[in-house]
Every structure is written in structure tokens, then in C-alpha cells.
Amino acid sequence: MSGLVVVGADGSASSLAAVETAAREARWRGAGLRVVHAFLWPAMHVPLGPSSLGPSDGGLRNAAQHVVAEAVERAGSVAPDVEVSHAVVTGEPLTVLEAQSRAAELVVVGSRGMGGFVGLMLGSTAVHLAAHGQCPVMVVREQPAAGGPVLLGVDGSPAGADAVDFAFAEAALRGAELLALHAWTPWNTPVPAPPLDPTMPYASEPGELARTEERLVAEAIAGRRERHPGVTVRTRTVHGGTRETLIEESRTAQLLVVGARGRGGFAGLVLGSVSQAVLHHAHCPVVVVRGSTAGR
Template sequence: MSGLVVVGVDGSASGLAAVEVAAREAALRGAGLRVVHACVWPAMHVPMGPSPLGPPEGGLRNVVDRLMAEAVQRAAEAAPEVAVEQVVVTGESLTVLEAQSRGAELVVVGSRGMGGFVGLLVGSTAVHLTAHGQCPVLVVREQPVADGPIVLGVDGSAAGRKAVEFAFAEAALRKAPLVALHTWTDWNAPLPAPQDPSAPYANPPGALAEEEERLLSEALAGLQERHPDVVVEHRTVHGGAREELIEASRSAQLLVVGARGRGGFTGLLLGSVSQALLHHAHCPVAVVRGAGERD
């Protein structure tokens, strides 16, 4: 066993869907699977056993045992070859899963849990982990297209390099094609060097588009050689990152992005594009923090 995939469960349908995805991810990696449930009640000195006036199968401990048993069963059905361990930790889910991420290759969570408020598309646990997790975090949203590509959002930033590496590795594991999508607008594209220094804004037609295509090629440099079996489509689009990536996710089995992009503000751990994708993408979303973004 070469690694560990962690999945957080809380008894919700979203959490059980995450278990199935996590089990398959562990199988692809030859890794073990750790099913984690965070239980805050013991810290509040709430009795875990059944009430003397209630049925013997009642009580919080029995509830937790049942939800863990169901999660382990779902994992076994999805990937019977994977070794599964179950861990119940006293504490709040955000801090428990963040701590678990420190020794994991990947953490998988559902988009919404039992504590979600009606109207919220993504729960606070998912958003928190993508901003603070110490490994890539995969948030399970809608069911992916089984034979779809891996879609990678590329912005050309140094922090986004880890996301590029993760996407290539994931495409190789899944034997799936990779669509490397880079978007740009006239407002966020860097100006190429002018041909005539006396006319700093007089660039030939198409110069911005060519510069963005070059940026995409440079961002992917070296990865194709490391993963020669991955078929890669370079896609440079003049448009907004949120809209283009959400649209591309309709036919994808996984969407991969960095936590922060080229336009991110210092101090923000999760960029606006990443947050928008967590709320609106049509497939699971993996958010990968850069080497310089660790807490």
C-alpha cells in the first residue's frame, strides 16, 4: 500500500457518494482508504449510550456505528480490493479533516453535509478544506461523465503548477484524455512586448492570443514527457474563467483547478474562480494548493 485516501462521512447522501468516489480513487492509486467521522458530542459531555428510557439500539454511539458500517459497505461495493479503516475522532469536522489531510494523498468530501443550510450549494466543510487542506481536496458534486475527460484550468501562475501535475497524474491513473483549458480577456492578459518601442500599445492583431497560447504551452511543459500516454488537448479561450470552466465541466469526469489564480489577492487562500466552481461545476472538483500556499 503506497498511500492513503481520506474521506469524511456524516451520514448524508453526499457523504456516501464521496465514499464511493474515494474508494475508486484509492483503488487507482493502490492506496488504503480511511473513512473518518468527526463527532463533537463527547467533547460536550453528551452521553453516547442509549437512554435508560429508550430502545437499546438508540443513542449516539449506535447511530455513529451504523453510519460508519454503511460507509464501509459502500466502499467495499465500489472497490472491494481496497483496504478500509474507519476512524471516529472527537472534534469539529473542519479541524479533524484538516488534521487528517496532513498524512494523506487526497481528501474527499461531499459538497454538502448534514449541517448544510437550505439554499447553500456547497457546505462550509468543503470550502474550508479546499482553502486549508494540506493535500489535494476532491469535492464530490454531480455525477461525472464516466468516459469524459479530465478538465484542467490553467492560469500560468507558479502556484498553479501543482494543479497541472495533479491533473496529468489523475489522467494517467484513469486512462482519460486531458483538456487543458486556459481563458483570457483583454483585461487580464499581459501585454506582449511591442515591436516598436516608440509605440508601446501598437501590437499586431492576434498578439494577445498568441501570447496566451504560449503561456499555456509553457505551463504544461515537461508534463507531457512524464506522461506520454495522456492525450492532451490545448484549449485557449477568449472569455471568463468561471463561465468557460463551468461549461467544460458538463462533459467532464473531473475538474482540476488551483486554489488561487494569477489574479488572486495576497492573504486569500481560495480564489473566486475556485469558489465559483465548487458551487456550480457539473462534476467533481479537485482543488490543489500550490507549494507556497501551505498554512
């Protein structure tokens, strides 16, 4: 066994769905699975053991152990051949999972936990972990389309190269097709260099922008086909909004992979508008891959 997949468990239906997904990921990777529950209650200065007036198996500590036990059992039912470990760690969930991500190749969480507020589509732990995790972070949202492709959002940025690598590897693990999709508008494309001849018009020829964006996709996936010869790859270049296009395409995908920040990102931001949008609205699980400079 090599590698480790970490999954956050809090007893919610969302986290149990994440446990099932994480168990499958661990099986595909030949990795171990660690179920982690962040135990905040000691900071609330309340007794951890059972009350003298209640059942012997009551109390906050027993409740935490029950959450972990249920998650371990669920993982075993999905992937009985995967080695599963577990931990109840004192601390705030984001801090605990961010620390766990340093030794993991993937962290999996549900889209909303027990602390979610009605009306919110994504829990704070999921979105913050996607921004700060030290390895790729998968947020399990709706059930994926059976047999759908791994959908890769291509932006052509240097930081997005790790997302391309992850998507190819994931498609190979799943035996799935890879759809590399790039959406563009004249507003999110790089400004062309001025002509060498100042008498020439400072404008692109008809169709040149579209051809440039198509080349961007080809260059982004160059070399990956050779490393993953068993992966069937389709490429698409769409004239339209990136967020809207990826969210709509995710309806028929089994997984959506994006980088944390695209070529239009502002320095200092750790999570771009596209990655935030798909985390909140995609119709399948989403993996956010931060650039290697932000990782281990």
C-alpha cells in the same frame, strides 16, 4: 500498498457519494482508504450511550458508529480489494479533516453534509477544507460524465503548476484524456511591457494577446507529456470568462482540476474566485490543488 485517501463521512447522501468516489481513487492509486467521521456531540454535554427508555443500540455514540459502518460497507461494495480503515474523531469536521489531510495524498468530501442548509449549494466544510487542506481536496458534486476528459483549468501561475501535475497524474490513473483549458480576456492578462522605443505605440499587435495566451498553455504543460506518455492531451484557449468557461465545459468532464489561486490572486487569499466559483457551480467533481508552498 502506499499512500492514503481520506474521506469524510457524516451519513448524508452526499458523503456516501464521496465514499464511493474515494474508494475508486484509492483503488486506482493502490492506496489505502480511511473513512473519518468527526464526532461533535460530546461537546454538547449530552449522554453518549443509549437512553434507559430507548433501544439498546440507540444513543449518539452508536449513531456515529453506524455512520462509519455504513460508509465502510459502501466503500467495500465499490472497491472490495481496497484496504479500508475508519476512525471516529472528536472535533469539528473542518479541523479533523484538515489534520487528516497532513498524512493523505487526497481528501474527498461531499458537496453538502447533514448540516447543510436548504438553498446552499456547497457545505462550509467543503469550501473551507479546499482552502486549508494540506493535500489536494476533491469535492464530489454531480455525477461525472462517463468517458469524459479530465478538465484542467490552466492559468499559467507558478502556484498552478501543482494542479497541472495532479491533472496529468489523475488522467493517467483513470486512462482518460486530458483537456487543458485556458480562458482569457484583456482584463485578466498581464500588462505588456512598454516598448523600448518610446516613439512606438504602446499597444499589442492584432492577435498578439491570443498568441501570448496560447503560448502560456504550451509552457504550462511543457515536460508533462514526456512524464505521462500514455495520456492524450488536448489544449484549448478561449477568449472568455474563466469561471463561466470552466463551469460550462465541466458538463462533459469526469473531473475538473484547478489551483487554489490564479495569477490574478491577491496576496493573503487562500482560495481564489475561480476555484470558489467552480466549487459551487461545476457539473462534475472538483479537485482544488494548493501550491506546494502551502502543503507539507
